[in-house]
Amino acid sequence: MAKPGCLIVVDTFRSAVILHLADQNDVNEVAAKLGIDRQRVTRCLRRVIAVGPLEALDDLPRSGRRPDITEAARTWLIGEACVKAKERGYPHELWTLRLLAVHTREHGPAAGHACLAELAPSTVHDVLNSQPVKPHKMRYYLQRRDPNFEMRKAEVLEVYAAAEMLREIPEADRPVAVLSYDEKPGIQAIATTAPDLPPKPGKYATMHRDHEYKRLGTVxxxxxxxxxxxxxxxxxxxxxxxxxxxxxxxxLDAHYPAGMLICLLLDNHSAHCSRETKRFLASKPGRFELVFTPTHASWLNYVEIFFSKVARSVLRRIRVTSKVELVERIRRYIEMCNAAPTLPRWRYGINTEPKALAA
Known part of the structure; x- marks a missing residue:
């Protein structure tokens, strides 16, 4: 294979010849001006006549060596990659390139593809990338299991639309309080077993932490x-x-004025619709209204965005000496949020699906 520098020289030579020919110079004049023999100019001229000036700048395609792996073998290999490894008798959940190469070498020739007898993992990678197929990766999706998804989604969107309209009403005159509620369980209180080491110029740029840790429980x-x-x-x-x-x-009942309706947007956790909860709500007629998100659609609940912010800002890599400290640090963070509250802005579906809001 020619070096990149050589390709550049060839392209420059051909460009110069083509430009001089375009200026109505004959073959002898071009050869004299460029200091080359007449035959090279003639070959370039024939190339221009045959394929055109732009295509003439590149090398003509050559036959090359025939591919070692046939198209039928490639199709068979890609088909095997689209089947789970466990369905072929392996303990693996997903294929790895090495495992797929071993499987192909063992079973490919028996399937009529002798060219796969010495297949390497790197070749497997190239074949799969031609589609592309990535059997070693998993991407999750969520199947809609709620038959009333569209109707319940419309109810949720109406809650967000109502919150937008309530902002235009003075606080003392608002008849409804609209809240997005959920729980974030299993927050771990983790303690270090050795002190963290701060960054030191010239030694290490990041905070250093010992790998060992101690679990103190969850909240x-x-x-x-x-x-x-x-x-x-x-x-x-x-x-x-x-x-x-x-x-x-x-x-919440103690916080908001008496007579105000408290509308709560929440998920379908068993505690939210238990007999004890229903009994309490019955004791407060006209005080609470619960709007449930569709099943497996917690992403429609704004409080999940807040929990994501808590997880990224405070809980990520947090280390404490006790659960009491963990609770205190969460409390201080939420106090900071309430000192400069961010008005929730929900955009999904409100402007793009007016029919759902009117349903």
Missing amino acids: TLSAAVDLVSGFVHHVVTERHRSREFIAFLER
């Missing part, structure tokens, strides 16, 4: 974001049962 963060004001109501508990949910509802 649950329950939070409700006021979709009108952005204020975050929260409580941190050991568990998230019906009694904890009812206690949270009592906190």
